[in-house]
Amino acid sequence: MALAERRITATEARLEGLQLVKGGWSSAARSDALQRLRQMGLPERRDEYWKFTRPDTLVQPETPKASVFDNDERPIFDGFDRLRIVFVDGVFDAEASDDLSLEGVSIERLADIADKDIHWAKDLYGVLEARGQSPVARPFAALNTAFATDGLMIHVTGKPSKPISLIYTHAKDDSDAILHHVIRVDAGAEATILENGPAAARFNKCMEIDVADTGKLHLVRAQGRDHERRAVTHLFARLGEESTLKAFTLTVNGVLTRNEAVVELTGDDAIAHIAGACVGDGDFHHDDTVFITHDAVNCESRQVFKKVLRNGATGVFQGKILVKEGAQKTDGYQISQSLLLDDDSQFLAKPELEIYADDVACSHGSTSGAIDEDALFYLRSRGVPEKAATNLLTLAFLAEAVQEIEDEALAEDLIERLENWLARRS
Amino acid sequence: MAALDQTQVKEGVDQDTVDAVREVGGAYKHGWNTDIEMEYAPKGLTPDIVRLISEKNDEPEWMTEWRLEAYERWLTKKEPDWAMVDYPEIDFQDQYYYARPKSMEVKPKSLDEVDPKLLATYEKLGIPLKEQMILAGVEGAEEAPAEGRKVAVDAVFDSVSVGTTFQAELKKAGVIFCSISEAIREYPDLVKKYLGSVVPVSDNFYATLNSAVFSDGSFVYVPPGVRCPMELSTYFRINAENTGQFERTLIIADKGSYVSYLEGCTAPARDIAQLHAAVVEIIVEEDAEVKYSTVQNWYPGDENGKGGIYNFVTKRADCRGDRAKVMWTQVETGSAVTWKYPSCILRGDDSQGEFYSIAIANNYQQADTGTKMIHLGKNTKSRIVSKGISAGHAQNTYRGLVSMHPKAKNARNYTQCDSLLIGDKCGAHTVPYIEVKNNSARVEHEATTSKVDDDQMFYCRSRGMDEEEAVALVVNGFCKDVLQALPMEFAMEAQQLVAISLEGSVG
Numbered sequence: 001m002a003l004a005e006r007r008i009t010a011t012e013a014r015l016e017g018l019q020l021v022k023g024g025w026s027s028a029a030r031s032d033a034l035q036r037l038r039q040m041g042l043p044e045r046r047d048e049y050w051k052f053t054r055p056d057t058l059v060q061p062e063t064p065k066a067s068v069f070d071n072d073e074r075p076i077f078d079g080f081d082r083l084r085i086v087f088v089d090g091v092f093d094a095e096a097s098d099d100l101s102l103e104g105v106s107i108e109r110l111a112d113i114a115d116k117d118i119h120w121a122k123d124l125y126g127v128l129e130a131r132g133q134s135p136v137a138r139p140f141a142a143l144n145t146a147f148a149t150d151g152l153m154i155h156v157t158g159k160p161s162k163p164i165s166l167i168y169t170h171a172k173d174d175s176d177a178i179l180h181h182v183i184r185v186d187a188g189a190e191a192t193i194l195e196n197g198p199a200a201a202r203f204n205k206c207m208e209i210d211v212a213d214t215g216k217l218h219l220v221r222a223q224g225r226d227h228e229r230r231a232v233t234h235l236f237a238r239l240g241e242e243s244t245l246k247a248f249t250l251t252v253n254g255v256l257t258r259n260e261a262v263v264e265l266t267g268d269d270a271i272a273h274i275a276g277a278c279v280g281d282g283d284f285h286h287d288d289t290v291f292i293t294h295d296a297v298n299c300e301s302r303q304v305f306k307k308v309l310r311n312g313a314t315g316v317f318q319g320k321i322l323v324k325e326g327a328q329k330t331d332g333y334q335i336s337q338s339l340l341l342d343d344d345s346q347f348l349a350k351p352e353l354e355i356y357a358d359d360v361a362c363s364h365g366s367t368s369g370a371i372d373e374d375a376l377f378y379l380r381s382r383g384v385p386e387k388a389a390t391n392l393l394t395l396a397f398l399a400e401a402v403q404e405i406e407d408e409a410l411a412e413d414l415i416e417r418l419e420n421w422l423a424r425r426s
Numbered sequence: 427m428a429a430l431d432q433t434q435v436k437e438g439v440d441q442d443t444v445d446a447v448r449e450v451g452g453a454y455k456h457g458w459n460t461d462i463e464m465e466y467a468p469k470g471l472t473p474d475i476v477r478l479i480s481e482k483n484d485e486p487e488w489m490t491e492w493r494l495e496a497y498e499r500w501l502t503k504k505e506p507d508w509a510m511v512d513y514p515e516i517d518f519q520d521q522y523y524y525a526r527p528k529s530m531e532v533k534p535k536s537l538d539e540v541d542p543k544l545l546a547t548y549e550k551l552g553i554p555l556k557e558q559m560i561l562a563g564v565e566g567a568e569e570a571p572a573e574g575r576k577v578a579v580d581a582v583f584d585s586v587s588v589g590t591t592f593q594a595e596l597k598k599a600g601v602i603f604c605s606i607s608e609a610i611r612e613y614p615d616l617v618k619k620y621l622g623s624v625v626p627v628s629d630n631f632y633a634t635l636n637s638a639v640f641s642d643g644s645f646v647y648v649p650p651g652v653r654c655p656m657e658l659s660t661y662f663r664i665n666a667e668n669t670g671q672f673e674r675t676l677i678i679a680d681k682g683s684y685v686s687y688l689e690g691c692t693a694p695a696r697d698i699a700q701l702h703a704a705v706v707e708i709i710v711e712e713d714a715e716v717k718y719s720t721v722q723n724w725y726p727g728d729e730n731g732k733g734g735i736y737n738f739v740t741k742r743a744d745c746r747g748d749r750a751k752v753m754w755t756q757v758e759t760g761s762a763v764t765w766k767y768p769s770c771i772l773r774g775d776d777s778q779g780e781f782y783s784i785a786i787a788n789n790y791q792q793a794d795t796g797t798k799m800i801h802l803g804k805n806t807k808s809r810i811v812s813k814g815i816s817a818g819h820a821q822n823t824y825r826g827l828v829s830m831h832p833k834a835k836n837a838r839n840y841t842q843c844d845s846l847l848i849g850d851k852c853g854a855h856t857v858p859y860i861e862v863k864n865n866s867a868r869v870e871h872e873a874t875t876s877k878v879d880d881d882q883m884f885y886c887r888s889r890g891m892d893e894e895e896a897v898a899l900v901v902n903g904f905c906k907d908v909l910q911a912l913p914m915e916f917a918m919e920a921q922q923l924v925a926i927s928l929e930g931s932v933g
Contacts, residue, residue, distance in 0.1 A: 340862065347861075349858075359877050362875040
């Protein structure tokens with residue numbers, strides 16, 4: 001079968017089991033997204049954008065089974081005062097969640113607002129996703145817009161006193177969840193959103209973020225520890241003048257994770273930081289795909305990604321900085337590094353720059369290698385046992401990414417957790 | 427540089443110097459064409475044309491078959507579209523695949539029999555084939571220090587090799603340096619063994635096309651333990667209109683040998699774009715070393731992007747033996763479109779690959795170039811230094827791959843890609859692929875993009891330089907890591923080219 005034909009067949013097979021939600025304003029956005037999806041088709045292993053990650057298990061109609069990982073650990077972000085919102089296998093759980101009212105923010109469920117004729121989310125739902133489809137197609141995001149079964153519309157109007165914490169619980173071993181959140185941060189407003197949990201056996205999440213001039217949004221995410229889960233997530237952000245977006249993701253498990261971030265700096269002096277740390281062991285494939293577009297003057301973007309891999313784990317980084325014509329005084333920085341703890345692991349990277357303005361300072365760096373023997377030797381000569389020394393160096397390596405989190409308490413908490421995990425593993 | 431015309435000659439500067447500077451300061455200076463009677467094969471590509479090319483070159487049956495097989499493969503291939511270049515669709519049936527000066531119908535036995543018009547062409551390009559030949563007859567290699575080092579030249583005019591100098595002297599050392607068509611006839615065993623062994627017939631669209639229709643090119647064989655006594659050089663000239671040039675170069679450095687090879691190219695200025703699809707294969711055996719330097723100065727098209735050469739080139743070196751070493755150095759200033767990735771397969775343990783590149787794109791030029799370093803052997807090392815300069819409306823892309831295979835223990839790579847932008851209408855892009863499949867391998871990649879530094883410009887201007895001169899100086903400084911890797915004669919030419927190529931890019 002020719003490639004095009006194979007793609008159509010695979011896409012239609014996937015669509016067969018999905019139901020388009022009818023009625024309300026979102027139905028137009030959904031059918032547009034479906035049309036977009038049909039035009040591009042779901043990814044194929046020979047697609048350039050999926051060169052390093054096989055999309056088959058994300059495309060196939062039946063959900064690959066993933067057993068629920070049991071652990072007695074203190075839940076992540078546990079000690080923090082936060083507004084808890086729980087989703088079980090991708091469905092909002094009102095009982096387990098806190099009351100959604102909080103000063104400075106309004107939070108509604110996608111299903112609850114579908115009938116409202118006038119709603120701010122109407123201008124964003126599927127809109128930022130559609131913008132992010134060019135120049136590279138992101139079919140899973142279009143699929144998400146079309147078939148999302150749940151999600152939150154979060155409107156940040158002030159400075160809420162505590163973070164909004166989205167907790168994704170995984171209950172069934174064949175759950176296939178599609179969540180779509182839309183976040184709008186008003187001018188001068190600022191909020192922190194936390195996300196954690198494995199979510200489902202197979203999880204497709206899309207987040208559309210619009211930060212108005214001078215708005216600020218912090219995202220801190222810890223992807224669940226279930227060994228067998230699969231996830232494809234998208235973040236589409238549009239940043240206004242002097243606005244800030246800082247996103248950090250920690251991934252420590254899962255058989256397949258593809259995190260895409262598509263950020264557009266449309267207002268002058270905007271700042272976008274996207275960072276990630278991952279620790280992969282064994283049958284672990286983790287892909288960070290980032291696309292940052294500078295379309296305004298004097299903006300800053302920063303990408304910091306660190307991966308520690310062992311026992312055949314694979315880490316992928318595809319990062320791109322696009323500086324459009326006229327986006328002068330751009331400061332673009334990108335670093336992707338991997339630490340390979342043994343011989344079977346691999347790191348595949350494509351750090352890209354595409355620049356059409358001359359007064360810019362853009363750089364990217366990428367390194368890969370084993371633990372620094374000299375550093376190890378130094379620690380051992382100071383009486384630190386080899387395992388502990390390795391862990392210490394690994395932690396130091398990851399900490400550089402974790403420190404991208406502005407809130408020091410959150411960063412501290414994640415580092416402590418990483419330390420425990422590393423200690424337990426070896 | 428235009429300012430030079432008005433400059434009063436200062437005391438102590440002789441007129442020759444001024445003329446020489448004016449000469450190199452001109453716009454594309456190789457844009458003239460030689461009016462010479464040509465013999466063409468009919469336009470278009472068919473099995474008959476392939477047979478005809480083979481016949482014209484007096485090739486044995488196996489070669490004809492090899493070509494025809496390549497032709498069949500080519501029909502099934504798709505033109506690659508992943509590079510960041512944009513050009514109108516090429517009608518491959520609207521090209522001449524074979525053109526040779528009529529006077530070359532009967533192969534001249536020595537350069538004395540070569541059409542004086544052809545020799546004049548090369549003379550004008552600064553490659554005096556004949557003089558060098560005479561010089562060679564008069565005096566020995568050691569006695570020509572005033573002229574600098576001697577360089578043996580193979581000159582290719584459209585589809586055929588016009589002449590190769592110093593053949594006799596090279597033969598004494600055991601080095602074979604001749605046109606590939608001659609090699610196919612004279613050294614069929616070597617050609618059979620190595621041709622297509624580094625770049626397989628079906629490697630990519632353009633390489634397959636080249637395999638079917640290549641008309642000439644150079645062949646080098648350096649026997650074991652021999653250090654080639656002089657630099658070898660090929661000079662390619664496209665002259666005829668609507669003619670594609672498809673040359674094929676095969677270099678074999680046997681165990682423990684050394685050779686340095688230079689390549690230069692030019693073409694007349696024409697409105698219609700012309701096609702150039704070359705293949706270069708290098709085999710480096712145990713302990714051997716090959717240096718391959720290119721100054722590519724094909725006609726880049728005019729300042730509105732009209733005409734120019736489409737340069738689609740496949741170059742690859744295979745370090746087969748342990749401790750083999752290959753070094754690619756390229757200065758890419760010409761061509762309307764460049765699609766070129768000189769690569770190294772580091773198969774032997776401890777083998778080394780190096781890639782130094784300067785790519786300059788001005789006006790509407792588009793360059794998509796870089797390298798592949800495939801590390802297969804233990805302790806293999808590679809180093810990539812790429813300097814891309816964009817000006818005018820040009821697009822310049824570095825595209826590369828560093829691949830560390832599981833067995834490439836302790837392999838090392840260092841990559842440095844820098845881009846410089848001159849003007850706000852051009853683009854500079856970096857697309858590196860990094861694949862690390864074992865943990866003892868260490869890979870480092872760095873890339874930066876910046877503009878010409880204001881402080882440096884101010885300094886140069888305050889010393890009385892005009893803006894263009896200042897930019898040329900700053901750019902030369904930016905490129906110095908690569909310029910230093912070039913053989914001396916080339917480094918000079920390259921430095922001048924850097925200045926010329928950027929002409930008109932400021933102000």
